[in-house]
Amino acid sequence: MKSLPSFIFLYVIMLNFSLTVTSLNQRCIDIIDAIERKSDLVLCPIIDDPKRKDNLGEYLTGANMILINFTCEISDTALCDKIKSAFETAGSTISAAFNFRAQIIIDARFKNLNNKNVLGSTVPTRLMFLDSEDDVTRLYPQALVKQFQFTNHSQYADSDITSIFNSAFNYWFEGDPPIKQNQYDFYTIAVHEIFHGLGFYSLWGNYFGFNNKTIDALTPYPLLSGMSSSDPLYFNGFVESIFDKFLMIYDSTTSSIISSTNITSELNTFGPPGTKFSSLTDFSDKFKASSQWETVAKYFYRMATMAESMKFVPRGVDFISGTFLETSIPFFPGSSICHVSNADYSGTSDFLMRYVVESGVTGTNLTARGGSYSGGVIGPHLREIMSSLG
Ligand SMILES: [Zn+2]
Numbered sequence: 001m002k003s004l005p006s007f008i009f010l011y012v013i014m015l016n017f018s019l020t021v022t023s024l025n026q027r028c029i030d031i032i033d034a035i036e037r038k039s040d041l042v043l044c045p046i047i048d049d050p051k052r053k054d055n056l057g058e059y060l061t062g063a064n065m066i067l068i069n070f071t072c073e074i075s076d077t078a079l080c081d082k083i084k085s086a087f088e089t090a091g092s093t094i095s096a097a098f099n100f101r102a103q104i105i106i107d108a109r110f111k112n113l114n115n116k117n118v119l120g121s122t123v124p125t126r127l128m129f130l131d132s133e134d135d136v137t138r139l140y141p142q143a144l145v146k147q148f149q150f151t152n153h154s155q156y157a158d159s160d161i162t163s164i165f166n167s168a169f170n171y172w173f174e175g176d177p178p179i180k181q182n183q184y185d186f187y188t189i190a191v192h193e194i195f196h197g198l199g200f201y202s203l204w205g206n207y208f209g210f211n212n213k214t215i216d217a218l219t220p221y222p223l224l225s226g227m228s229s230s231d232p233l234y235f236n237g238f239v240e241s242i243f244d245k246f247l248m249i250y251d252s253t254t255s256s257i258i259s260s261t262n263i264t265s266e267l268n269t270f271g272p273p274g275t276k277f278s279s280l281t282d283f284s285d286k287f288k289a290s291s292q293w294e295t296v297a298k299y300f301y302r303m304a305t306m307a308e309s310m311k312f313v314p315r316g317v318d319f320i321s322g323t324f325l326e327t328s329i330p331f332f333p334g335s336s337i338c339h340v341s342n343a344d345y346s347g348t349s350d351f352l353m354r355y356v357v358e359s360g361v362t363g364t365n366l367t368a369r370g371g372s373y374s375g376g377v378i379g380p381h382l383r384e385i386m387s388s389l390g
Pocket residue numbers: 010011012192193196339353354355
């Protein structure tokens with residue numbers, strides 16, 4: 001960003017929904033292009049996995065549970081080696097900080113994206129529908145689903161996380177001379193990005209801002225099935241991610257705390273889910289003329305653009321102890337909600353999941369600035385958040 005020379009944004013991609021199949025039975029959502037934000041509803045039949053019974057409940061401690069499949073698409077082999085090594089260190093840092101039951105595979109790619117504004121993008125390769133403990137169906141990243149060790153589950157994609165980094169930036173690595181003002185600490189960025197792939201990921205977005213039109217309403221992922229945008233389609237409801245299950249709003253005008261899930265269920269009074277529409281335009285027009293759009297989707301947008309109005313409240317924790325999410329900037333897909341508040345956590349031990357990445361500063365510098373937390377770049381709030389997800 002030209003106006004902020006020392007900052008670059010870390011994007012989380014927001015999905016564009018797709019219309020390719022007629023039934024949601026045994027379907028998953030694959031993110032087929034991490035940069036272009038394309039997703040596809042794919043067939044993922046339930047398969048038996050009886051061998052899972054053997055290590056049910058067992059944590060594989062000590063082993064590195066994050067495997068990096070690295071592809072380097074530039075000619076500088078020395079740089080490729082540094083990227084690969086920093087990626088692997090990032091994986092083992094996360095592996096050591098949490099209890100994993102199943103290995104996670106990251107398809108990592110380093111290439112020139114010919115874009116000066118995007119450092120990279122990391123996404124779950126596949127999202128799967130699961131019923132949470134409150135019987136609400138949500139989308140879970142495959143990396144998380146694997147940890148549950150189901151004896152039968154939807155078919156897994158070959159990798160759990162897809163990560164692409166832009167070689168057009170100047171990166172700094174541990175062991176290099178002191179970091180320069182225009183360099184980004186690759187390891188710290190890789191750790192941040194892997195957390196998005198593991199489920200630090202909201203599905204609230206502006207899905208109805210077609211043709212880049214800015215709109216002042218937000219919804220969770222709209223599940224629409226049909227053959228194409230002009231054919232009849234079925235609305236199957238708005239679906240949250242598992243991250244969204246823990247998203248709580250504090251409304252200061254009414255001094256009330258409202259869960260994302262309650263707001264989603266109000267939105268799902270539209271339709272209702274199962275209703276057939278003649279086309280995507282028909283659905284979009286009717287939804288935008290509805291009271292749910294006017295009073296619910298717009299309300300959520302207002303809250304998402306008001307400082308300290310949204311928190312991730314982990315399991316068994318009071319609202320007061322939750323973590324403020326990024327709501328103090330104009331709504332920006334991939335920055336708002338799916339990061340911690342920059343204003344609240346800069347200079348703290350939970351700096352890692354802010355949406356801005358500072359150049360000229362290393363993770364070690366930022367950890368020291370935050371009070372030298374013993375857990376390094378993975379702060380206490382982030383640990384609590386990730387433990388809630390799985
Ligand atoms: Zn991010």
